[in-house]
Amino acid sequence: MDIHETLQRVFGYPRFLGQQEAVIEHTVAGGDSLVLMPTGGGKSLCYQIPAIVRDGVGVVVSPLIALMRDQVEGLRQAGVRAACLNSTLSYREVLEVEAAAERGSLDLLYVAPERLLGERTLELLARTRLALFAIDEAHCVSQWGHDFRPEYLQLSALRDRFPDVPRIALTATADEPTRREIVRRLGLGRARRFVSGFDRPNIRYSVVPRNRARAQLMRFLETRHRGHAGIVYCLSRRKVDDTAEWLRGEGVNALPYHAGLPGTTRQRHQDRFQREEGVVMVATIAFGMGIDKPDVRFVAHLDLPKSIEAYYQETGRAGRDGQPADAWMVYGLQEVVTLRHMVENSDAGEARKRVELRKLDAMLGYCELATCRRRTLLAYFGEEAPESCGNCDNCLAPVTTWDATEAARKAMSCVSRTGQRFGAAYLIDVLRGRDTERIRRFGHDRLPTYGVGADLGPREWHSVFRQLVARGLLSVDVDGYGSIRLTGESGPVLRGDVEVLMRRDVRPVAAKPRRPRGEQESPPDPATWDEGLWEALRKRRTELASAQAVPPYVIFHDSTLREMVARRPRTPDDFSQLAGVGDTKLRRYGTDFLAVIAAHEKASAQG
Ligand code: ADP
Numbered sequence: 001m002d003i004h005e006t007l008q009r010v011f012g013y014p015r016f017l018g019q020q021e022a023v024i025e026h027t028v029a030g031g032d033s034l035v036l037m038p039t040g041g042g043k044s045l046c047y048q049i050p051a052i053v054r055d056g057v058g059v060v061v062s063p064l065i066a067l068m069r070d071q072v073e074g075l076r077q078a079g080v081r082a083a084c085l086n087s088t089l090s091y092r093e094v095l096e097v098e099a100a101a102e103r104g105s106l107d108l109l110y111v112a113p114e115r116l117l118g119e120r121t122l123e124l125l126a127r128t129r130l131a132l133f134a135i136d137e138a139h140c141v142s143q144w145g146h147d148f149r150p151e152y153l154q155l156s157a158l159r160d161r162f163p164d165v166p167r168i169a170l171t172a173t174a175d176e177p178t179r180r181e182i183v184r185r186l187g188l189g190r191a192r193r194f195v196s197g198f199d200r201p202n203i204r205y206s207v208v209p210r211n212r213a214r215a216q217l218m219r220f221l222e223t224r225h226r227g228h229a230g231i232v233y234c235l236s237r238r239k240v241d242d243t244a245e246w247l248r249g250e251g252v253n254a255l256p257y258h259a260g261l262p263g264t265t266r267q268r269h270q271d272r273f274q275r276e277e278g279v280v281m282v283a284t285i286a287f288g289m290g291i292d293k294p295d296v297r298f299v300a301h302l303d304l305p306k307s308i309e310a311y312y313q314e315t316g317r318a319g320r321d322g323q324p325a326d327a328w329m330v331y332g333l334q335e336v337v338t339l340r341h342m343v344e345n346s347d348a349g350e351a352r353k354r355v356e357l358r359k360l361d362a363m364l365g366y367c368e369l370a371t372c373r374r375r376t377l378l379a380y381f382g383e384e385a386p387e388s389c390g391n392c393d394n395c396l397a398p399v400t401t402w403d404a405t406e407a408a409r410k411a412m413s414c415v416s417r418t419g420q421r422f423g424a425a426y427l428i429d430v431l432r433g434r435d436t437e438r439i440r441r442f443g444h445d446r447l448p449t450y451g452v453g454a455d456l457g458p459r460e461w462h463s464v465f466r467q468l469v470a471r472g473l474l475s476v477d478v479d480g481y482g483s484i485r486l487t488g489e490s491g492p493v494l495r496g497d498v499e500v501l502m503r504r505d506v507r508p509v510a511a512k513p514r515r516p517r518g519e520q521e522s523p524p525d526p527a528t529w530d531e532g533l534w535e536a537l538r539k540r541r542t543e544l545a546s547a548q549a550v551p552p553y554v555i556f557h558d559s560t561l562r563e564m565v566a567r568r569p570r571t572p573d574d575f576s577q578l579a580g581v582g583d584t585k586l587r588r589y590g591t592d593f594l595a596v597i598a599a600h601e602k603a604s605a606q607g
């Protein structure tokens with residue numbers, strides 16, 4: 001089979017995406033390559049198809065043991081001869097896999113890196129005919145990256161041991177220093193580079209100013225993601241536990257995940273997230289790399305990530321299947337205080353702290369944007385984008401700015417006159433002229449700034465303080481009380497020498513979500529959409545999946561089921577035309593799903 005036939009007959013797709021074809025041709029011809037593609041870009045096929053087409057076994061190095069099983073299962077469902085070698089196998093299973101490799105009756109073999117470099121495996125590989133080496137998550141070789149794995153450093157040995165076997169390193173991590181390190185450490189100096197754009201057009205980015213985070217999250221879930229699978233990120237374990245429990249109380253199928261839970265609990269929760277439909281994982285960043293569930297419909301941040309790289313990686317876990325997904329975040333002054341505090345009190349050296357504070361500032365800048373968020377994200381990774389993407393909050397409902405010069409002066413003057421010792425809540429009370437015991441005790445009701453800010457509400461004042469801090473015009477003391485202080489930049493604003501424009505936080509309430517240009521899914525066509533059929537197909541899929549103890553999506557993705565609803569195939573031939581239906585799946589599941597469709601049609605005709 002050539003590569004196009006493999007794409008259609010094994011994977012059921014009519015055409016390649018992006019650079020897939022170029023990478024695959026290069027690899028089939030025996031060349032080395034470095035592939036940089038965003039999450040969801042279709043990296044897997046870049047090595048799977050060459051492994052199938054070329055003679056011998058394709059060896060895939062992947063750090064994600066927990067996911068190997070599902071990856072292998074997905075391939076077997078499509079009729080590909082795949083297996084894995086990792087510490088979860090029994091000795092007998094290991095022997096079977098090894099024998100299969102040697103016999104040449106495997107297309108793909110997934111191996112954990114520490115295992116690959118053991119003598120036993122190296123000897124096995126020396127006896128086996130090899131199609132290629134694929135090094136997945138190749139950024140794990142980078143010591144400065146966030147996912148460094150020491151075992152990856154030894155992968156450079158592959159070139160020396162197997163100089164004639166093509167190698168393909170893949171990652172979704174974008175920045176240039178990491179790329180250079182991958183090339184150097186893996187000896188890929190002569191490899192061809194395939195770099196794809198990092199845009200994720202199906203992800204809608206939004207940031208909302210915090211007022212009552214839980215209520216805001218609930219509304220987001222109810223209006224946009226009822227019953228959908230998603231991830232809610234929090235900074236602390238405690239908050240993860242509390243949030244998961246609260247969500248469960250609200251009827252959401254939520255589970256906690258953080259490094260403080262026993263390994264078995266973590267594994268169980270991860271399994272349920274992968275296998276059940278509509279599970280919401282509430283997690284710290286410990287839940288991360290290699291979540292390769294394609295139908296994560298949203299990633300919500302209840303706390304600010306530490307950097308734009310981290311944010312982009314975390315939000316990138318949404319919508320790998322290319323269907324519309326949300327990256328949603330609440331953000332307020334408190335986070336800035338907490339994160340600054342964490343950085344400043346860490347054990348890192350001064351230089352490292354400065355870098356981290358700069359990254360945090362870039363993240364704050366992103367939150368306070370009044371212009372297209374996607375454009376800013378892509379610019380951060382060195383990519384140009386149009387002025388407006390049509391699929392972020394600022395493009396969908398343009399924010400207005402207002403002249404906050406006066407308000408900023410009042411706020412700063414209040415900070416200064418109260419001695420730079422108070423937090424935002426107190427300062428706002430003084431500005432708004434509230435009559436409290438505390439204010440009277442400090443004599444602040446006699447200050448000239450007392451009551452000068454009665455024209456703005458507390459929320460607006462919060463927004464003013466937050467934006468001033470985000471821009472470094474005020475700072476928050478990390479003394480645990482969140483005292484607000486002037487900075488070296490405050491002077492010109494205080495004197496009225498510069499104009500301060502701020503974004504207006506308040507958006508029209510409950511604006512009907514418009515369908516933006518960027519969304520790839522056309523709304524279900526009311527003429528063909530049938531909720532009953534959709535549910536019946538999903539039910540059948542769940543039954544088939546549970547019978548084999550595999551995640552539902554390895555049988556068919558949602559997008560394939562959706563096509564069934566829209567096109568109502570009647571014959572196996574019609575069925576094979578659906579995207580995601582290859583020869584094996586047609587044979588295995590065609591009759592089942594065609595029967596569901598036929599029964600449904602008949603019932604509707606009678607009813
Ligand atoms: P990555 O590893 O780059 O994050 P995957 O390899 O998991 O991405 O692919 C992402 C999704 O795109 C998967 O659901 C996959 O089935 C789908 N996909 C990959 N290649 C194609 C293609 N040529 N046509 C249609 N869908 C594809």
Ligand code: ZN
Nearest residue numbers: 372389392395
């Ligand atoms: Zn935009």
